[in-house]
Amino acid sequence: MEEDIFECQQCGYCCQGETTVSLTDDDLQRMVDYIGLPEKEVKEKYLRISGKVIQMKIKDSHCIFFDKGCTVHPGKPWRCSQWPLHPSILQDRGNFEAISASCPGIKAGMGYERFCEILSELIKAKERK
Numbered sequence: 001m002e003e004d005i006f007e008c009q010q011c012g013y014c015c016q017g018e019t020t021v022s023l024t025d026d027d028l029q030r031m032v033d034y035i036g037l038p039e040k041e042v043k044e045k046y047l048r049i050s051g052k053v054i055q056m057k058i059k060d061s062h063c064i065f066f067d068k069g070c071t072v073h074p075g076k077p078w079r080c081s082q083w084p085l086h087p088s089i090l091q092d093r094g095n096f097e098a099i100s101a102s103c104p105g106i107k108a109g110m111g112y113e114r115f116c117e118i119l120s121e122l123i124k125a126k127e128r129k
């Protein structure tokens with residue numbers, strides 16, 4: 001059903017910039033488990049740590065894990081997982097418009113109401129898991 005409203009075009013927009021999302025403790029653990037290297041090595045190779053803030057390193061203006069798509073998909077931070085089908089879309093048409101303007105994978109052509117019906121079902125299905 002997700003493919004009815006979104007199909008990633010791997011444009012890289014959401015993974016570019018000077019900084020990335022921050023990792024929670026759970027995110028760090030999931031990433032370490034997924035990459036399969038010792039935590040120290042994962043931190044040295046891939047992460048940028050400043051005080052308590054842990055982010056991913058930037059390479060070529062993108063997150064270090066971006067290479068025609070996310071290369072750590074199952075181990076990515078939860079904030080990455082929320083993009084672009086963010087629950088805030090359901091609360092505010094402005095969020096839908098802003099996100100669909102940034103993300104070419106959003107199938108906005110069906111209109112806001114229909115999009116929200118499907119997104120709402122998807123979110124409910126995730127919560128039931």
Ligand code: SF4
Pocket residue numbers: 007008009010011012013014015083084102103104105106
């Ligand atoms: S902005 Fe959208 S289409 Fe582009 S990489 Fe991110 S999720 Fe995929």
Ligand code: SF4
Pocket residue numbers: 014015020021056063064065066067069070071072073076077080
């Ligand atoms: S972890 Fe994956 S989804 Fe998140 S910013 Fe990096 S490449 Fe993009």
